[in-house]
Amino acid sequence: MSQFERPNIAAMQGYSSGEQTWKKNTIKLNTNENPFPASAKVQAALMEFATAELRVYPQPTADKLRDAIASHHGLTRDHVMVTHAGDEALRLAITTFVEPGGTLGTTDPSYSLYPVLSKIQDAKMHTLALADNWSIPGEFTESMAKHNAQLTCLVNPHAPSGHLTRLETIETIAQNISGVLLVDEAYIDFVDPSLAYSTKDLLSVRDNVLVLRTFSKGYSLAGLRLGYLLGDPELIKPMLEKTRDSYNIDGISQALGLAAITDQAYAQETWRQVREQRQVLGDALSKLGFSSPHSEANFLLATMPEQIDAEGLYEALKAKGILVRYFPTPRLKDKLRITIGTAEQNQALLTSIRQLITR
Numbered sequence: 614m615s616q617f618e619r620p621n622i623a624a625m626q627g628y629s630s631g632e633q634t635w636k637k638n639t640i641k642l643n644t645n646e647n648p649f650p651a652s653a654k655v656q657a658a659l660m661e662f663a664t665a666e667l668r669v670y671p672q673p674t675a676d677k678l679r680d681a682i683a684s685h686h687g688l689t690r691d692h693v694m695v696t697h698a699g700d701e702a703l704r705l706a707i708t709t710f711v712e713p714g715g716t717l718g719t720t721d722p723s724y725s726l727y728p729v730l731s732k733i734q735d736a737k738m739h740t741l742a743l744a745d746n747w748s749i750p751g752e753f754t755e756s757m758a759k760h761n762a763q764l765t766c767l768v769n770p771h772a773p774s775g776h777l778t779r780l781e782t783i784e785t786i787a788q789n790i791s792g793v794l795l796v797d798e799a800y801i802d803f804v805d806p807s808l809a810y811s812t813k814d815l816l817s818v819r820d821n822v823l824v825l826r827t828f829s830k831g832y833s834l835a836g837l838r839l840g841y842l843l844g845d846p847e848l849i850k851p852m853l854e855k856t857r858d859s860y861n862i863d864g865i866s867q868a869l870g871l872a873a874i875t876d877q878a879y880a881q882e883t884w885r886q887v888r889e890q891r892q893v894l895g896d897a898l899s900k901l902g903f904s905s906p907h908s909e910a911n912f913l914l915a916t917m918p919e920q921i922d923a924e925g926l927y928e929a930l931k932a933k934g935i936l937v938r939y940f941p942t943p944r945l946k947d948k949l950r951i952t953i954g955t956a957e958q959n960q961a962l963l964t965s966i967r968q969l970i971t972r
């Protein structure tokens with residue numbers, strides 16, 4: 614450790630990302646990527662991109678892409694800020710709205726990057742456990758207010774359970790907390806369209822709400838690092854004009870993001886297939902004795918049948934070239950989070966699980 618590190622940095626652990634592998638035959642069901650490739654229009658935009666354009670700096674605020682995102686959501690450019698994926702959006706929100714020594718609030722469990730970002734900011738973290746059915750407990754708002762959370766982050770649909778919180782609940786929370794509410798909608802694209810709503814629908818009435826979106830999951834672009842925030846223009850402004858890196862989105866990402874978001878037909882077809890496979894995989898796992906809460910995301914949180922050890926199954930699957938996610942925490946240690954793959958990947962997973970648990 615260097616003597617020059619700030620004490621809060623010296624004392625903290627870094628974020629531990631899900632295992633990444635680039636081995637060809639691995640079936641990767643551990644970090645919730647979309648199993649389908651990005652739109653052919655993204656590939657075409659990449660081929661058309663002239664490297665000569667890289668000689669000069671990119672448009673600093675990614676305005677063409679902001680306009681496309683705004684039009685997609687029925688908002689104005691001023692409601693949108695493009696970020697270096699969801700993770701930068703979170704870092705910016707924390708830097709901008711939570712003072713060192715201030716409090717960041719969320720549920721437990723939640724996205725494990727939140728506590729890491731809060732430590733970098735030298736802020737405190739206040740968490741409240743989700744109910745047994747993964748819903749937000751009634752006392753959540755009061756608890757956040759009591760701890761004076763300057764920023765409260767909710768994941769909806771929730772990770773790692775897939776539970777979807779109703780818009781009315783989110784609105785009540787937004788109305789009654791004193792700080793900013795950030796709703797992390799990294800997985801919203803996979804919600805059944807009959808339930809489709811987004812916290813963005815609250816932006817016309819709430820000035821303390823931010824919505825996080827990412828191209829990593831729904832648009833199959835986790836490797837690009839592109840996301841965005843939606844919010845009241847006054848909330849977006851300090852991040853856009855003060856705390857953001859001057860050229861946070863490179864020119865290639867701006868061009869590819871534009872191609873991706875304007876090809877809704879393609880993206881939506883991948884979401885439909887993921888939903889279909891979510892049902893197929895959930896039913897098959899349930900026949901094998903696994904139970905999972907209803908998920909509106911692109912993963913299932915599967916509780917092991919009796920006698921099956923989650924960590925052991927995770928390791929045995931890994932030895933067969935199938936990666937799923939195991940969290941060694943008290944509430945999650947008897948479960949595996951499984952990303953929905955293609956039909957072939959899910960069948961390969963099921964075949965391996967059958968072999969391993971019936972031995």
Ligand SMILES: Cc1ncc(COP(=O)(O)O)c(C=O)c1O
Nearest residue numbers: 698699700724772799827829840
């Ligand atoms: C809940 C949640 N929010 C945000 C992100 C950020 O994703 P990205 O930085 O790839 O946009 C993730 C990634 O796994 C996530 O699970």
